[in-house]
Amino acid sequence: MYSDPMSTPDRLIEATQELLWERGYVGTSPKAIQQHAGAGQGSMYHHFAGKPDLALTAIRRTAEELRGTAGRLLDAPGSAYQRISGYLLRERDVLRGCPVGRLTMDPEVIASDALRAPVEETIGWLRDRLATIVQEGVDRGEFSSSLVPQDIAAAVVATVQGGYVLARASGSTDAFDAAARGLLALLAPRPDAA
Template sequence: MYTPRMSTPDRLIEATRELLWERGYVGTSPKAIQQHAGAGQGSMYHHFAGKSDLALTAIRRTADEMRETAGRVLDAPGSAYERISGYLLRERDVLRGCPLGRLTMDPEVVASDALRAPVDETITWLRERLAAIVREGLDRGEFAPCIVPDDIAASIVATVQGGYVLARASGSTDAFDAGVRGLLTLLGPPIEPVLHI
């Protein structure tokens, strides 16, 4: 998001973030970045070594923002189920997809250890944070004892990322919403058996 007082480097970073989300790394040219940011070629190369350097800065900023947003929900008060539910149900631009998840489909990002690192680190952080919350829930008896925290964390991330793909393919958020509802139903607290006398 641009502001009138934003510096040229920040405008370039924000433009790159937007274009990476829209077009991916391969589809984002230095010229498009400069036009989007309202900056000249000299400005871009004065502040950044090139497209890769600027993209890495933009990806890191997106990763930091995503961690902060997820962290606010996951660190909120409430039961483990409520926090996971809050994460799954939080407001998202579902049809636009995930700005980091999208980069996993980009061959140049996947081939570059440097560009891929912030994506992998963020997904790993999210899985570990979710697994810790599931462990808390298990300790409190919120979940069925057979639940494996790391598996559930991977399922949550896969549901969100896969939900984006399904939503984008159909042009509707219905599939994303259905996936979230299904996962929350499966994660629901264990039901105490009814004893008939």
């Protein structure tokens, strides 16, 4: 399943990332992690204090990966609208849902301050980054001065997360795509923008 050069800790972390996304915290047993990673019980406990420690490391890595992907799109050249559009319309595994957003539905993750922290930080980072881009669009006259950047940022995040839910419920990516297109239509630059 994993290439030989990948270290045992990395295999364990990657396996945990996949299983958390697929099964949630409770459904991700140490045995399942070890089997998925092709690692023995001793190696798991040699590198990590236990399932909570490994899960926290995996959640942090998932959060970093999401920030990296979103950051590349949001920091790309182009207008504020183009960058937000690039983020909304990027290729993603819609029917699997968001690997970070799905963690918000996991009672064990939400009940743990430590496990919840990287999720909360990542969503906060995304909202702040989007709000900055919306403000840039307002300042350049691309968007209406009546827009409240933090509100628009929250709407973008809610559209993405809600789009995942709608798509999973219908079994089709069409619902996600429609939500993204709808939000982009509402954000379309003013005709008189330079």
